[in-house]
Each structure stands twice: as C-alpha cells, then as structure tokens.
Amino acid sequence: MTLILFNKPYDVLSQFTDRGTPATRATLSDHIDLPGVYPAGRLDRDSEGLLLLTDDGRLQARIADPRFKLPKTYWVQVEGEPDAAALDSLRRGVMLNDGPTRPAEVEVIGAPAIWPRHPPIRVRRHIPDRWLRLTIREGRNRQVRRMTAAVGHPTLRLVRWSIGDWTLGDLSPGQWRSA
Structure with a gap:
C-alpha cells in the first residue's frame, strides 16, 4: 500500500x-x-x-x-475579528443552504509560521483579520468557507493542516x- x-x-x-x-x-x-x-x-x-x-x-x-468522521483541521484566515457568539455558532454547528453542519472545534490562534501565498490575499487597510484553527468531521463542498461566511467572517485563506493523525x-x- x-x-x-x-x-x-x-x-x-x-x-x-x-x-x-x-x-x-x-x-x-x-x-x-x-x-x-x-x-x-x-x-x-x-x-x-x-x-x-x-x-x-x-x-x-x-x-x-x-461516515468515518475523520477529523480535518484547517488554519483559516478570516476577515474581521470573530467574537464569542460567532465562535459559539461554529461550535454548535451552523445552518447552510444544504442543512446544518455538525459542531466544529474552533479557537482563535496567532498567525501560523507558514509560506507566503502567491498571489497574496486581498488586504483591506481598515478591516482586521484573524486566524482560526477549525476542525470538522464532515466534508461538504467548500464547507469551511461557507461556515465562516455564515457567521459573518469570510475566509481569506484556507490551509488544511491535518487529516486524522x-x-x-x-x-x-x-x-x-x-x-
């Protein structure tokens, strides 16, 4: 194998x-x-x-x-500064147009020490951004991006860090x- x-x-x-x-x-x-x-x-x-x-x-x-619910962990750079209510919504699961998501594990993290993206993300001078570590156990089309948008924080950059172990x-x- x-x-x-x-x-x-x-x-x-x-x-x-x-x-x-x-x-x-x-x-x-x-x-x-x-x-x-x-x-x-x-x-x-x-x-x-x-x-x-x-x-x-x-x-x-x-x-x-x-069905195997293998955890997938992402580093997600989002627009804005998610408050406790936005993070709690992600933790409970959010409603998307194809139904509710399973609860996610999420925490605010510092910017990870990773490579620069080419081309770079769009930066707005007057709008801050934050990094999240988000773990899901399902895999719908563009799910993480749709989840962060549903709580008011569009994804700017998405890096999958892990799948299972x-x-x-x-x-x-x-x-x-x-x-």
Missing part, C-alpha cells in the same frame, strides 16, 4: 488532469509523478495544504467518507512524502 502526504499549493486542482477547455490549469501531475495513486478526498483549487493520495481503494474510501509537518508547497 502506498500513502502520500502532499502539500497542495494554491491554484492547483486536486486531480491529475484538467478537464476544462482549454486544459491549462495546474494539476497534481505537475507535482507528483507516481502512477496508481489517487486523491483521498479533495481540496478546492483556492485552498492549500494537506492532501492524501493512495493506491488503496479501501483506505481512500475510509479517508474520504464522512496525518499532518503537513514541514512539507513546503508542492512537496510530497510517503507516510
């Missing part, structure tokens, strides 16, 4: 081919030349961080399937290693 931990850069698709027309976007094949592995789950093009790839279909399903560690964007 092969399991790869990959630090997916911003603006890279979580697939090996670009099905767009024309096919010009960066994909996993620009970074990983290892036949037979496939992503276990997804990470949006505008998100960064840990993506697991494996050649084991059962492990892939276990990682990606929300696997973490990014010291991987730089575009790098991968075997687990």
Whole structure:
C-alpha cells in the first residue's frame, strides 16, 4: 500500500488532469509523478495544504467518507475579528443552504509560521483579520468557507493542516512524502 502526504499549493486542482477547455490549469501531475495513486478526498483549487493520495481503494474510501468522521483541521484566515457568539455558532454547528453542519472545534490562534501565498490575499487597510484553527468531521463542498461566511467572517485563506493523525509537518508547497 502506498500513502502520500502532499502539500497542495494554491491554484492547483486536486486531480491529475484538467478537464476544462482549454486544459491549462495546474494539476497534481505537475507535482507528483507516481502512477496508481489517487486523491483521498479533495481540496478546492483556492485552498492549500494537506492532501492524501493512495493506491488503496479501501483506505481512500475510509479517508474520504464522512461516515468515518475523520477529523480535518484547517488554519483559516478570516476577515474581521470573530467574537464569542460567532465562535459559539461554529461550535454548535451552523445552518447552510444544504442543512446544518455538525459542531466544529474552533479557537482563535496567532498567525501560523507558514509560506507566503502567491498571489497574496486581498488586504483591506481598515478591516482586521484573524486566524482560526477549525476542525470538522464532515466534508461538504467548500464547507469551511461557507461556515465562516455564515457567521459573518469570510475566509481569506484556507490551509488544511491535518487529516486524522496525518499532518503537513514541514512539507513546503508542492512537496510530497510517503507516510
């Protein structure tokens, strides 16, 4: 069995081919030349961080399937300064257009010591931003971004730090290693 931990850069698709027309976007094949592995789950093009790839279909399903409630932890830079009410809403679960989310674990953190994003996030001189550590146990489309927006704090940058016990560690964007 092969399991790869990959630090997916911003603006890279979580697939090996670009099905767009024309096919010009960066994909996993620009970074990983290892036949037979496939992503276990997804990470949006505008998100960064840990993506697991494996050649084991059962492990892939276990990682990606929300029934197993594998925790996924994100570092989320949000616009504004979330107050206790916003954080409590995330902890209870928020209502999205496709139903309520499960409760999240969330805390305000200092800016993590990570690589700069290219291009950088948009900065508004008169609007502060904060970093959160947010852990969810489901994986709806763009869920973290929709959750922070639902409590009034749009996501500016989203970095997945861990999936279960696997973490990014010291991987730089575009790098991968075997687990």
